[in-house]
Amino acid sequence: MYLGLDLGTSSLKALLIDDTQRILGSASAPLTVERPHHGWSEHDPDSWIAATRKALAELANTHASELAKMRGIGLSGHMHGATTIDKDGKVIRPCILWNDTRSYEEAAELDADPQFRRLTGNIVFPGFTAPKLKWMAADEPEAFSRVAKVLLPKDYLRLWLSGDAISEMSDSAGTSWLDVGKRAWDDGLLSATGLERRQMPALVEGTERAGALRAEVASELGLPAGIPIAGGAGDNAASACGMGTVGDGHAFASLGTSGVLFAANNRYLPNPDSAVHAFCHALPGTWHQMGVILSATDSLNWLSRITSTKPSALTAELGDTLLAPGPEVFLPYLSGERTPHNDAAIRGGFAGLGHESDRPALTRAVLGAVCFAFRDSLAALAQTGTVLTRVTAIGGGSKSDYWLEALATVLDLPVDIPEGGDFGAAFGAARLGLIAAENADPLAICTAPKTETTIHPNRDLTGAFDEAYHTYRALYPALKGAMS
Template structure:
């Protein structure tokens, strides 16, 4: 048996698989986010430990014997969070999360230093870890002076599980301190935020052993002490391992709260100017690129709240047949945008509204707007040298066949729908735990699920969607100065 632990923003999931990778069971515990000021987003790391214990207790209650047979553990987690520890590993302040934007000024200052884009292959976004430490130094100097270690969220769970300060390449790539091509901490970039390698955890690959389970926790859960804990992965790389998106040219489109167009690469292909994320993958000597949009299903959920109709009801009103774009455009920038604009201040808009613009017309525009945002990411990936021939759809929004038709037609490539199953970040983490424990070939383990259906682009609507995409692309520069 192998255990995957996924530390998300809204909860912790514990997933148990057997040696054939069949899912045995899972447990879950919820987490809350604290927002004490505008733009702030924080969590208490003690809550991660509580939630992890709760999720494993739920799993143990239903699968006691199977849990006792665990031979390896893998970790996945929300990226970019700054967990600050003193010399005794005590937490100095609440963790500053990935969606916290307070350090926008510090991020811009670091990004103006050409070394950051050159060595990391990425823009320094406000959500990344390095500008958070610069903010702490400027605004909480007493806290900064006591910082002995900076850990990413899942690696704080690792510290609790193993007593070790260890991270891995895919998560570390989102800090703005990693030399992403050489897969090592950059002394230059750390020095730019008045830190050095002593403040950082040791780095391993996601498939490597990264500590063993502490005897105290092994006794609590009925496990064997010293069970290997894999390096693991940041959440998107872990999801890619779960989906089998590990070989060059393989890609998925994730329709979750935020949206991700994720492509695996066999080489380092940076293109920071387009706001594409270029990170190390969880498997050795592989990388990946991501286009990130901040409000994917969140855009539909917003419309649902405004209209008083459930998201499923709204999409059902459109039927199953893809419609020609109506002329109403929606920009899904409800909380700013990453790819390709890197604009935390921009906000969403409907354009082209008329008396005849019904609720279903607004729903159609929202689905098309998100699809066109993915098209922006596809174009950014092309500029970075990555051409995609098809993608696999995951996430809650992928249950809408209409939305998948809109995405396939906007992208101009087929969208595969996987067979039913749990192929998310916790499953990917469990796979990494299996690899670390057994030494299995990562490519043999991280295979893709069966395809249940393929959604092809609607050729008859290709020209109309292309025209609508051009209108969409002209709107961002038109509204940018009005925010």
């Protein structure tokens, strides 16, 4: 038996699999984000431990005998969080989360230092870990002076489980302290934020053993003492392990609250100027790239709120047949945009509205805009030499065949829909736990699910969507100029 623990922003999920990778059960416990000031977003790290206890207690109610046979644990978690620990192993302050924007000035200052993009292959975004520590040094100097270790969220969970301060490559690549090509901490990057290598956790690959379960915790959780804990992965890399997106050129498009176009690579292919993330993958000798859209299904959710109509009802109004784009164009920058603009200040808008612009027309424009944003990411990936031949769709938006046909047509790529099942980050973490415990072949374990169906581009509408995309592209600089 193998356990995957996925520490999310809103909940912690525990998922149990056997040696055939059959899912035996899962449980989750909610988490609360604290926002004490505008732009702040924090978690109490102790709430992660309480949530783990709660989820495993729930799982033990129905699977106690299976938990007693556990052979390995894998960890996944939301990336970029700054969890600061003092010399006694105590948390210094609440964890500053990935969606916290307080350190935007520090991020810009670090990004202006050319060594950061050169070594990390990424823009220094406000959500990354390094600017948060630079903010802490300036605004909370007493607390900063007590920092003995900086841990990513899932690695604080590991510290509780095993007593070891260890991280792995995929999560650490999102800190702005890792030389992503060399897969190692860089002293110069650390020094730029007033830190030293001794304050960083040790590094392993995601498939390697990274600590063992302490007897005290094992007894409390009903698990065998001493079982190995895998290095694990950041949440997107863990999801890729769950989806089998580990081979060169394999890709998925995640239509979630935010949108991610994720491509696995067998070499390091940075392109920071395009705001594409280039991170280490969870498997040794592999990397991945991500184009990130900040408001994917969140754009449809916004339209749902202002029209008092459920998202499913909005898409149902469009029918089953894909329509050509109308004159209405939407820009989905409700929270700014990551790829390709790296613009936290830009906001969304409609153009081309007329008296005839009804609710279905607005829905069609919103769905199309998210597809166009994915096309921006596809173009950014292509600039690095990453050429995709197909993508697998995941996330809540993938339940709309209309939306997926629009996406296939805009990207000019077939879009695969996997068979039903849970292939997310918790499943990927459990797979990594299995690999670490049994020294298994990662490629033999991290296989892709069967494809239930494939949606192909609608060639009759390719020209119309191309024309609408070029209009969409022209509107960003116009809107940016108007807002400046």
